[in-house]
Amino acid sequence: MRNGIASLAALGFILSLAPLAWGKPTEPVPQEMPKDAVPYRTLTGTITRSDYEHYRQVPFDLPQGVTRVTIRFSYGGKDQKSVIDLGLADPERFRGWSGGSRDRMTLSIEDATPGYLPGPLPAGRWNLILGVPNVREGAEAPFEARIFIDRAPAVTAFEDDPLNDAPGWYRGDLHMHSGNSDGKCASQKGEKVSCPVYRTVEAAAARGLDFIALTDHNTTAHFDALRGLQGAFDKMLLLPGREVTTFFGHSNVFGPTDFLDFRTLSPTYGESAKWMDAVKKEGGIVSLNHAGAPSGEICMGCGWRIADLPPGTVQAVEVVNGGTMAETGSADSPLQGFGLWRKLLDSGQHVTAIGGSDNHNADIPAVRPGAIGTPTTVVYMRNLSTQAFIDGIRSGRAFIDIDGTRDRMLDIWAESENNKTTMGGTLFACRGASVKFVMSVKGVSTGTIDLLIDGEKHQFPANPEGRENVFDWESDGARHWISANVRAHDGRLLLVGNPIYIDVCP
Ligand SMILES: [Zn+2]
Ligand SMILES: [Zn+2]
Known part of the structure; x- marks a missing residue:
């Protein structure tokens, strides 16, 4: 040389x-x-x-x-x-x-x-x-x-510097499609045509989102357009994302931009792992999409069928999918991803629940399920950048805002004698230790909180905006995951929180 x-x-x-x-x-x-x-x-x-x-x-x-x-x-x-x-x-x-x-x-x-x-x-x-x-x-x-x-593929950022230096909660949509796969929008004549990337990005900006991942199926063809658009969209972070679409399930990958070979021929982890291992090596994250969706001729390859994922393979599950919401009329129907998520949590994995609209038509009016930004994932990030997003999802301090509002908030923290943590964190608690959970809800005037202890529901009224909800719990010395969701007074799911993990005392 x-x-x-x-x-x-x-x-x-x-x-x-x-x-x-x-x-x-x-x-x-x-x-x-x-x-x-x-x-x-x-x-x-x-x-x-x-x-x-x-x-x-x-x-x-x-x-x-x-x-x-x-x-x-x-x-x-x-x-x-x-x-x-x-x-x-x-x-x-x-x-x-x-x-x-x-x-x-x-x-x-x-x-x-x-x-x-x-x-x-x-x-x-x-x-x-x-x-x-x-x-x-x-x-x-x-x-x-x-x-x-x-000399090796790695996480790519389309921005050179954070779009916003402030740490805080940022709202975004992590699943949508442009004309680089099957995303549509109206042409000048009103025909439904393959939607150019800029139209999808503009529709997201009009929703006031802080970040989006355009996740076209398997291709890497949208990344060049996203790099070109990022400069003009300097308030909305464009994350590198794609939907790895296999015969045995769909999953979003955030971070890498290189080709990932999706042509897996078996639902056995070892034979399917090539691309998942590559994502791990490159520092990206994998989220399992619409995991409860049916497979077979109803929705080919849609349900997640690759079992026995080793810890660390998957960092997130899309528990609320906008397309499934539109079809079932529910954010928590059995066809959503809650079942698989809970299974992973029960097995001891720390996996972050996220949502995504899975929008396939940029013209769907805002707020309707499946429109860009419905649902929204809200992530606590140290700044508005690609790496901070990845770290934020890994940390688990995130919640899903089903209606994609700009003001609803859910934060949970827990404290025992000498340690304290927030959503996604681990609290070590000895048998008999008392743990105080504090749930802060904003933007919901009346409703109920579901407190979930290993998925088992304990319901109580949510306090009005600005007040905190406190739940005292005594540890039995075992491992648990404890999370909270917020429902409207009619029972409709509004906010989905991520767990705090209780671990055995050291
Ligand atoms: Zn899909
Ligand atoms: Zn999709």
Whole structure:
């Protein structure tokens, strides 16, 4: 593998190997890249008048097996009106041009910064193409290009920095389809056509959601459009998601963007695990979709049939599916995912209950079951970013808002003598220890709370908004999971909480 700097010198370019006088570039390191990320190559040089109205090629060599290349570019001399335009070529073809409008770009097989072509990243000689529309006589414009590479697929973020730095509760929809699979919307003539990604994203933004996952079936074709749209939708996080759709069940994957081989031929975990293992390795999460749906000719492949999932394989279950709500008229019909979720919880796994509209038509009016945002999953996140979402789902501090409101809240915490935890957390309690559960409900004026101890229901009236509901419980020294749901006065399910896990005392 040849060093990019040496290659430049060999080609006789003017190089500035000394530290650049105008200082280090100050643009933030992307959120998906650790702050101390080390560039694979740093290419430096100086543009002078001899480059005026010329294109300079700055070569670098990519090794085999690169899955993403990311370039950060900066240059000086702007006070003297020096301008450097930017483009890129791989060993075989031109990969894009951003002129003077970008100082960063990223390319992978599935997605690329607008203006650049996604696709394979061949090993060999690449060239940054620097166009110089202006550099004055006697002026010097030092430049620096930092090249970062990934050699293995990983969680991808379409945003460089958090869309919102504040920790808090964020509301989103984790399941919907565009025209990259079977999502429809109305054409200009009113025909039902394959829905372009931007229409689905716009419909979600109109619902005021904080994040969405567009989860087209098996394909990775929507990721490039999502990267292109994220910049314009700077209040709504676009999560990388897809619905891995097999003959033995559907599941959403959040985080990775590389191809996952869905062609599993057996409901036996070991033979089906290839893609689930890949997601785990890449740091993404798996959610089992509409797990109680029937299979067979009624809904081919819909019900979840892959049994004996080892702990850590699945991080979430879609217990409320908007499509199932629309068909059964109920958020907690036996066809929803509660049964499988409880089974996993009873087996000792910590798995987060989430909801998703499973929208297939972006034009369905808001609030109707199956419309984008109905239901909504509300997640406590340290900020509004892809990694914070993944960590938030893993933490289990999340609830489902069946009607997709903007104001209903459910938070639960538990405390015993010397420890305290929130939804998704574990509390260690010795036999005889008293545990206080506090359930905070907002946006529901009257109704009831179902307190579920290992799924067994204890019902009591919900206090009016702003007041807390307290339940005292004495530990029997065994493991349990305890969660709470909120119902309207007519019994309709409104909010679904996640468990607090009680573990044996150390
Ligand atoms: Zn499905
Ligand atoms: Zn779906």
